[in-house]
Amino acid sequence: MPQYLTPGVYVEEVPSAIQPIAGVGTSTAGFIGTVAQDVTMPLIPGRSGVKADGTTKEPADFYTRAADGKAVLVTSWDVFQRNFGKLGAGNSVLGNAVYGFFNNGGSRCWVTSVADIATVENVKAALTGFAAIYEIAIVAVPGAVSAAVQNAVLDHCENQYTQDRFAILDGQPTTTLTKAGIQQCRDSSYGAVYYPWIDLGLKGSDGAVVYQPPSGHIAGVYARVDTQRGVFKAPANEVIRGALGVQTLLSKADQAGLNPDGVNVIRQFGTNTTIWGARTMGGAEDPEWTYISSRRLFLYLRDSIDRGTQWAVFEPNGPDLWSKIRRNVGAFLTTVWESGALLGDTAAQAFYVRCDETTNPPEIRNLGQLVTEVGVALVSPAEFVVFRISQWSGPASS
Template identity: 70%
Template sequence: MPQYLAPGVYVEEVPSAIKPIAGAGTSTAGFVGVVDDTVTMPLLPGRSGLKTDGTPEPADFATPALAGVAQLVDGWETFRNLFGDIQPGNSTLAHAVYGFFNNGGGRCWVTRVAPGEDADRTDASLIAALETFTVIDEIALVAIPGAVSDAVQGAILDHCENPYLQDRFAILDGRRTTVLTKAAIQGGTRDSSYGAIYYPWIDVGAEDADGNPVYQPPSGHLAGVYARVDTERGVHKAPANEVIRGALGLETLVGRQGQAGLNPDGIDVIRRFDGSVTVWGARTMAGAAQPEWRYISSRRLFNFLRESVDEGTRWAVFEPNAPELWSKIRRNVGAFLTTVWSSGALLGNTPEQAFYVRCDETVNPEAVREAGQLVVEIGVALVRPAEFVVFRISQWAGGVQ
């Protein structure tokens, strides 16, 4: 405390008890994919590819970014400079990242792997590359476009469910099949509330040497749709009933009857309406055992709340565990949740109906405090999507109702 000796007026700065909690990011994606070492790279600015004597320059500046190292990509041109354009050896990943930015994505991290000698070794490299995302806190969406093996998809779900993370969501590609069953599309990949799987693959205009469409996995484009919806509406809005930009058609057309057999099993179908390729599913892979996490928006909103509170209350670690601290936490978390409620993400006509924050002696008895713990109990009423809109129509004889 300052010591005052001369008479006068003194003004002191007092730290505010209000420490605003900022909402965590939800739309940065992490992509892993195969890029061959021999892909043609664009020339760097100011370079001709030739030395002054006309001989080729060394190739070290014209090779893709180092395999197994995550690279920040903030636009399509950045991706091209790091990994090369859409071409053989870099087709699937490049199409996915292009689709991400074209559909509204703004930032992503990309880790490339070199092709393995066989499918099993390539899968092992893809799985190992997921580890590069562990230390990148901003990643909220994870995809390995085109990887449909049980091993790789299970590893993506494991990554998103990691108890030290649990702030990211997996976007998986369904198997390429015309059999409309969960077993055919999801294969042996386990159920999880931390991921969604999409079917079928999409036509983005790519063709083979004979002019036939080369269908692409939808996960990269879907990550862009997620980012677009997050920006325009918020993470509480289901990323569905949204047009996939750049998608010209579908490998398999699915109607209402076909989707009726897939939707209850958590297979999110992409359908064609009036010429537009549209995301027409909003469910996670949670399965019947976890009905509270049936919808993508519920899981991702909960991830957002958990990450935001985690990051916004770190200042409380090692503070004196007493009623003054409890009051500050209730005030700060309550102010954040009020903002979330006012955005339409929580159900209730008032904040009191939408959430509660409990941090007092009832949840922090002496035994808890002696263990060095501070317990905060939060309850939120999530808004769920109107998946089935039902109109009841009947004949009316007219007159006064």
């Protein structure tokens, strides 16, 4: 404390007990894919691309392809091309996925190229690189449909050190309309699977449509919905920009056999290719996390509170600290409730924060721990909108 020697009035600055918790980002994606070594790279602006003799290419005039295994921050389609080449045979699947991400509303993603996405060791190495990039909230390996690779992505999202991520998985490009035929990886509330693949207007040498995996485009839809509405809004009943159709047209009856099993169907309604499902792969054994929006909102809350309360580490563990924790977390959750993400007419109905002597008895404090209990009432999407209609003879005459 300062020492006062002369009589008078002294004004001191006192740090506020409220240290605002900032919400973390929810829409930065991490993509893993394959890029050919001889992919066509774009020309550096101002360069000619040819040597002095005018007959051969000048390699130094072109951008250099990013090395395999290196995570690159991509903030636009142009940045992607400067690192991974022009869209074409050399990076068709990954390139179309990233283009679809930006076209559907994405703004930031990290991209790692590997030699072969079908080799689980390659994908695991890339995921290890993603672990240190804290802003990644969505993970996708466009076109990877093997159970081993998809399970590796789910393991990454569920890991205790990266337990703030959600996996978007591509269903099998099949016409077998069963969960076992479409989803061959294990169930997990940390991921969602989408079916069928989509038509982007690409055709092979034989003139047949070359369908593309939807995960990159859907990651962009997640980002768009997060920005326009919030992470608590289910990323469904949303049009996939750039998609002209689907590989397999599905009816309402077809979806009735897939939706309860957590397979999110992409439906064609007129000219619109629309995401018509909002479920995780949590399964019947994990009904608390049936919906994507519930799981992703909870990830957002958990990560935001985690990062926003790091200042409390090594603070004296007593009533003053407990009070600050309650105020800080309560202020953050009030903002979340006001956005419409939590259920309740009042903040008290929407959440509670308990941090006092009941959660921190002497035996807990002696272990160096501070325990706070937080409960939130999540809003579930209106997946089934039901109207009950009956005949009415009109008001009785007086």
